[in-house]
Amino acid sequence: MNTTKQRNAEYSDPRIRNLISLSLEYRQQGNALRGYEVLNPLIEKNEDGGISFLLRHHSSRTVHWPELALRFEIDALIEFYNLCFVSILAGFAPANLTEDLNEEIVKVLSQKSVRRYFSEYYPYFLTQVTLAYVQNGKEVSVPENQTGLFYSFLMLNQEIKKDKDITAFLNLLDFVSFGDAGINHLIAYLKGEKNLRDLIKEKESPMAMALFGFIKYSDFLNSFKTILDGASSYPLMQSAMWLFHGYYIDRLGVAMSEIFNKGFEAVANIIATNYDELFKEFEEREPTISDGNQKRELLELLYGMRDNILYVLNPRFKDPINNFYYSLKA
């Protein structure tokens, strides 16, 4: 799109300007741009062998740096396309995007090995829906104005995106071990079977980072519930927002629920059995404001957080987009 046309379009439809802003941040720089620069020449030259090798399943041959770095860049590109789809459903971007972008999405996502990568090897369902939507051209009913909610969604995503602690926790959950320490070691710390204080003080060790990641991801899921609740009148948008995080909360939802259940249960047990000892120092310092109900309130708070998390991890959020996808395929 040339500059004059672009400006005219910006003023006639704010959604075009929104899309340009989204693209400038998420596509025209950084990982997604590099991902496109990696893939596009290979696609143009029809070199499926190179793409197929780069995007292979790790069981066929281990993937090391710098291949992993290239794959992260392609992941960022795929994520941008999915973000475009969510932005359409939020009424933030035009329903038909732009001609150039549609062509690009179809070119990249329908490439044989790319498609196998996100649909078979590392299933990321929303990507299949994005591709089907763009290919199909079917009209979709979108809310008039959910820009604010979409901003909150984007900002919350960014909060967890580059967080090393969260990455450490998710890696642990995804069966990556730190030496011989896995997710059960983290639970052992939460149960008090290992010295939690020593772990917190370590701060930069992989297991300490996983602990902080557990805390931060809990906070993220709690905040995500607020966004999902805000989108409750728009099931498609709500479902797409949920599936945007589907690589973890859909694919690993069951394991995640189990870990959060165990983790919160472990912390609650310690509070229930050792409350007096744990908060003795506080009680001694300010006995006059102790109201005697704190133990109960603390436990209620913990269980409330856990319930919010389990609510978000419920796979029913997938249903509206799932149904939409099959309507596109019908």
Place this chain on the structure above:
Amino acid sequence: MPGYHTIPVDIQHGEKTQGFFAYDQPDTLVIFVHGFNGSSIGTWNNFPESIVNDSEFSNVDFIFYGYDTFRAAAAFHSVAFKEFLDKCIQPRMNGILPQNQSLEERNYSKIILVAHSLGALIVRQAVVLACKQNVNWLNQISLLLFAPAHKGARVQKLAKEVLTGLGGIIAAIGKYKYPVYEDLEPDSLFISNLIVDTRNLLNQGGYQCNIAKKVIWAELDRVVAQVPFCSDPQPELVYGKGHINVCKPDNNYRKPIEFLKEILL
């Protein structure tokens, strides 16, 4: 239909700081600073939603400043925030504005610092530091403080209500004390020095930026010590809200937005 601002972009200062910026030349910058165990976005709930859809904010830039409250003490965070403020005066030149969104350099006539709880300590100390250096942006500064901890926090209650984000509970179980705990004690060296420095600056005259434009107290707040700070105005009271949710607007609670507008206009 909204379209006043760029999409939210990462800002490479603090911890997960993000901002969105007006397409039209803005005259005001609003910076949000969260409290303990908060996050650049989570603390403020629906603030971004309310802002982007409101034409009264169409020519305002917004930054949600983040810092890692689990690591480092209040003094450290204050200096880091002061350095960030220095850069915000020319945000394009200093890489705070996204370089690729065709935005022009700013010339703010007003910078509103909106802080919650511990964030009020960070912000006040940063302003004190700026006063001591006689920087040229002091007259632009206005403070809007929600449930400020500038007179300390009741650590016991903090453990229950604020730290009880999971991070606080787990720290309590591990009998671990985060560095900012000490700073939040009502008689901490940090708070004592802040009060003395603020008084001295006010006695010298000309440092009105140290007087908050608005201080908001929540009826159900059992966390912070609700004691007036130096020459601050009489606090405005919010009924039915506690320490954590006093700064979180939602569909039924619009006061945080109204407070901001009152300072803006």
